[in-house]
Amino acid sequence: MTKISPDIDETMLKESIVAVSADVSFASDHFPKYKLGPDNQILEEPRGDNNGPSLKEVLERETTQLSEQHKRLSVRDLASKFDKNLTAAAKFADEAKLREVASLEGHVLLKKLRDALESLRGRMAGRNKEDVEKAISMVEALAVKLTQKEGELIQEKFEVKKLANFLKQASEDAKKLVNQEKSFACAEIESARAVVQRFGEALDEQEKNPENSQKTQEVEELVEEVQEARRIKFMHQPSKVMDMEHELRALRAQIREKAIFSVKLQKELAINKRAEENKSCMFVLHGSETLGSCLQLKPRSDNAPSLSQSSIQWYRLSSDENRKEVISGANKTMYAPEPLDVGRILQADILSNGQKISVTTANPIDSAAGLASYVETLLRKSSSEFNVVISRINGQDHSLRSTHSFNVGKMRIKLCRGWITKSRENYSTSMLLCGARGDANAPAKSLFWQPRKGHSYVLTFESERDRNAAIMVARKHALDCSVMLGGPDDEM
Numbered sequence: 001m002t003k004i005s006p007d008i009d010e011t012m013l014k015e016s017i018v019a020v021s022a023d024v025s026f027a028s029d030h031f032p033k034y035k036l037g038p039d040n041q042i043l044e045e046p047r048g049d050n051n052g053p054s055l056k057e058v059l060e061r062e063t064t065q066l067s068e069q070h071k072r073l074s075v076r077d078l079a080s081k082f083d084k085n086l087t088a089a090a091k092f093a094d095e096a097k098l099r100e101v102a103s104l105e106g107h108v109l110l111k112k113l114r115d116a117l118e119s120l121r122g123r124m125a126g127r128n129k130e131d132v133e134k135a136i137s138m139v140e141a142l143a144v145k146l147t148q149k150e151g152e153l154i155q156e157k158f159e160v161k162k163l164a165n166f167l168k169q170a171s172e173d174a175k176k177l178v179n180q181e182k183s184f185a186c187a188e189i190e191s192a193r194a195v196v197q198r199f200g201e202a203l204d205e206q207e208k209n210p211e212n213s214q215k216t217q218e219v220e221e222l223v224e225e226v227q228e229a230r231r232i233k234f235m236h237q238p239s240k241v242m243d244m245e246h247e248l249r250a251l252r253a254q255i256r257e258k259a260i261f262s263v264k265l266q267k268e269l270a271i272n273k274r275a276e277e278n279k280s281c282m283f284v285l286h287g288s289e290t291l292g293s294c295l296q297l298k299p300r301s302d303n304a305p306s307l308s309q310s311s312i313q314w315y316r317l318s319s320d321e322n323r324k325e326v327i328s329g330a331n332k333t334m335y336a337p338e339p340l341d342v343g344r345i346l347q348a349d350i351l352s353n354g355q356k357i358s359v360t361t362a363n364p365i366d367s368a369a370g371l372a373s374y375v376e377t378l379l380r381k382s383s384s385e386f387n388v389v390i391s392r393i394n395g396q397d398h399s400l401r402s403t404h405s406f407n408v409g410k411m412r413i414k415l416c417r418g419w420i421t422k423s424r425e426n427y428s429t430s431m432l433l434c435g436a437r438g439d440a441n442a443p444a445k446s447l448f449w450q451p452r453k454g455h456s457y458v459l460t461f462e463s464e465r466d467r468n469a470a471i472m473v474a475r476k477h478a479l480d481c482s483v484m485l486g487g488p489d490d491e492m
Helices: 010-018 055-071 076-121 127-208 215-235 241-281 371-379 464-480
Strands: 034-036 042-044 283-286 294-298 309-319 324-326 345-352 354-362 383-393 402-409 414-415 418-426 430-437 446-452 455-461
Touching: 076 127, 127 215, 127 241, 127 446, 283 345, 283 354, 294 345, 371 464, 383 414, 402 455, 402 464, 414 446, 430 464, 446 464, 455 464
Parallel strands: none
Antiparallel strands: 034 042, 283 294, 309 324, 309 345, 345 354, 383 402, 383 455, 402 414, 414 418, 430 446, 446 455
16 A cells, blocks of 8 residues: 655645545544643644544544445455356357257258159159159259258357357456455555554554653654545445446347347248148148138148048147147138137148148238227227127027127126127136137138037127127136136137
């Protein structure tokens, strides 16, 4: 620690006093001055205000503040943040390995498909041979595209690994720098504390031996050392640590952006993989993959098994295809997606002559444009009313085609025609409401409603938007009543 010599001029002493930390409170802006009185007695020069604390109390307060400053120099929290960043970097590296495995599987599938088409081309002639050659060229183009995607993934992996190494090196450097600064600060604070303690002991000794006038010079030196200790305390601010935290925050933002881009590429590869699998399938899904449309199974060629003699079951898959949920009652060639299918992938399994064939949508089901704002408008009302036609009652066709009112309220659902009420039920666990899943004339406009066990309706709305809005509004009101409103065996 730097010491100020006893013969320093008065100007330097005033500058050191100004540099004292702002969080220290003193009775005055200078130390008391002493002089020798009669009989060599030490006297304190008079000051304008004598109501402040004594110098001994000020020194005790300074000692306490130095101890608190020492406690605040712990880097345990900062080290914990570095460890979390290293863990995140290791996780990104593991994800990159999984993407390499998925890319290798894509090349294997394309090679098998091309070999099958090559063997088929040798047995074909005429127009069929041209179609096979066209399919082979499409597979080769897809292989080139997959190779390009793989190159992008390799570059992405390299950048993520580079960021992880940089983050690890920055963490180690930061720990070394913080430990070094801590040791320096602790040493200087301990030295300042020792100076304050010596100054206090000198004052105590001076109070006990007022006749000893030789201590006056030592007291003045101690005053200057205390001023230097205060300056050291003021200089130790955590500016370097804050700079490192800002840099780490920027690195985390970059890694987050790279991870989002990597997930997007992985989804595109999954979509291309499903499209290739569907191309080799004997059946194809016709229809828009959006809410309000209708999907229909159709054979891709004349050699496909007859759908009328096959068993069909529709499934609802999660976006990552890890979960598979059966759609109860959806066992026809046509299926109209409902609001619960938004964000999911739909799959149809065809079982014919002991052979199982699966067809999936290329993308997750999208929501209809403007439907969310329409539903928000309806939810502001106490009840929403829709015009419907009853198509079936308890599974039997309904011959009358009169228009009814389907009223969706906050506590109940009511079906009526004028003043005549067909059904009115509060939301309960026995109530079911979902899109029509059987043989409906207009599946995209129809829904299935079971007010209670043993009694059900199939209702046809005026438009697809009204049908989907009625389902969403009813489920929101039922959820407010602690009821999960869905179809048979649906997982909400």
